[in-house]
Amino acid sequence: MALGRFISGYLFALICITSVSAAEQVTLADGSSLELKGIGVASEFRTDIYIGALYAPVGLESLSLIKDINTPKRIEVRYLADNYSYRKVSRHFKERIAMNNDREIWQPMTREIVTFSRLFKQNFVTGDEIRIDFIPGRGSEVYLNDTLFETIENPQLFNLLLESWVGSVPPSKSFKQGILGELSDSEQSSIIQRYESLTPVTGRFTLSTPQVAETTESKPTANKQPQQTKVPEKTPPKQVAKKTEPKKVETQKPTPKKTVTNTKPTPKKQVAETKTPEKKPAEISQTPKKKQVTETSKPKQPPATKAEPEPVVEDDFIDEDLIRGAYVRELIAEVKQYQEYPRQALIDRDEGDVLVKVTIDRQGEVINTNLLERSGSRTLDKAVLKMVRRASPFAAMPPELSGEQFEFEIPFSFQL
Template sequence: MKSIKLVIALLMFAMALTAKAAPLLNGLALEQQFNKDQYIAAVYAERLSNDAASLLDNNMPRALEIRVVADHLSARRLRNQWMEGIAINNPGDTLTGQAENMVTFANLFKGRLVSGDRLRIDFEANTGATSVSLNGVELGKIDSREFFNTLLRAWIGPVPPSTEFRDNLMKSGQVTGGLLATFESLQPSAERVSQVRATYEGEAEEVAAAPEPAKPEPKKETKPESEAIVSVSKPDLSADIPAPTLAAIGSAAIEKPAPARPEPKAETPAVAQASQPKPLKPTTTRPATPPVDEEELEEEEDEAPLTADMILARQIYHSMLLRHTFKHINYPKRAMERGQEGSVRLNVTIDSRGNVIDVATLQESRYSSLNREALDAVERAGPYPATPPQLKMTEYKFSVPITFRLPD
């Protein structure tokens, strides 16, 4: 009898441990912009997988984490990058339904993140809640079972920051040793943890005492679009496709390749280095405050507080700008003949009338012809649709992720 009780006790103990077990590291990806390391992203899951659908299973605990590599990282830019990814990887009804939660999430990002900071987003399968913390200090919690997947799709959906970024997050635990060593070494200093705690816990007390603002009327739902990734078969981008999303709901058939491009211009950009980044050297704890970029800080202070209407307007507009760009992309003939594939990400600045002011390459592929075609496509696309009046912006910045992919 005693032996039976002992076995039952051991089984109950094992079940308790399993229930509280932390999700496993599924993959790591290094985000680089302008050839500089920005942060390492991680996806954790209770069951390791290399399949996006499995990682989007709402019945298992999961987590996302960002560990900052750069000396300083604008929280506003990180937030806007994530919002763009959400806009083009989620269907319209999801964006509408999650608008208020996205406002809550976006407004958690303030000031600067610094090297060694750890931004963590945990999904509790039993409650469906998503909690956000910075260096162990909880910033907020969102009670929506669908919200975590809204964030995750920005990383592993049809239009990720790059195909390499997505693929590295879906490694089923087979992560690169050098990158893992760097990831584990990135830790905030005790001073930085205290600074974050003092900042966010103080703000939480003020928010708790403030009256709750009235919620705007919900927006009318829109249908998702049918294609996202720019490949040999360009997406169906006819004007009758409804905004606001480019999220794919199925794999598109590969059609006839685009017509041949003219010979390259003399001012060909230099060939990018290999797209797979080299592992970083392990580091220790980081300083509490970063160097200050006055111009960037001024931009952050001048930005108006986000609302659900503004977030939806930005997402609709961003989707429109991408569709407009994709209509002007051709797969370079020579690149097709040589079997060259890759991802390019551009930063585009336009004025309120849609005229292109500036184009900068955030990430290059290893092939100059693909990099050049991406830049030429933006040049051909101008002018873009004018900025919506509700955004009240004289200039609008957006990123364009382009994946050149050949049929299997």
């Protein structure tokens, strides 16, 4: 009996091990074989939002080599939160990119970043997946629930996204440790099992590329047709001006001025009433032509309105989320220059992590501070608040940001 239990337990453990190992191996579209390098849970206000995973070639452990543009790799994100706003998803990636990368690096790639962030157009539910496969020579292929949405050729986009996870301001300290593979085996196995329990629904996200193709095709027609309408519009006023000259002699000067300033069609009707019946047919033949011009110009206007969204994407080089992330990076740097280990905490061997939220006005003056996460040591907590006061006043809010107040969070880690 005991032997039977041992065998069944051994078989169950063997099945679990093989399933986990299979989940840790993936293959890209070009045939590159990758293995799981790290996995972590990203949280927001103590609520788990998503699980992130990093894949790289087998045996490759160096982060610098993983970032090399000749190295195939993958980033996967599966959402734990349900009905999570797609605007928050877009804002999260853009702000984290700007917070963890120098402005000189991400600013030239604003177009690629905005293109990536605008792929998200509906809320995310539990199990939804974002996958970015980087294939050397091809670029970053962005998938939503196994559907390819975009291929961004610039090889640096992947590194911007990766740095937003492992940079100086990651989603959390534990998340960064997980992505770098620094968690214990038991912690990593637990996250992997949780990750595999999330199943993306293929086809839940729909492509919108056909609509873009239609708008691009309508551009040349919209440009050509207005040129044809401009020619007949210029000729009728000349004829009206010649016909109104005899009227000015017969009538008073103020009356023709009023008819001319109101609209062009009104003087034409008056000419038709005063002229002989022989000239009316000629005028009637002219008026339908003008009506045809107006009728043809009306259907030409809708394609022009459909093509308007495209320039918005191209001209949106000053993105508010990126500006906000860069501003937070600057504010955190101002505080961190005053960071030091309190002497009493060294004596007491105190350690811990602190997360403080700071509220400032447009001029950079501190309005309020709030400890979101405490270290367990009063000495460390007080030291963090003192650092914030020493850094005040902060740099003024950028003019691109709206509002009279600005909130940001600063993480601190004290380790001996």
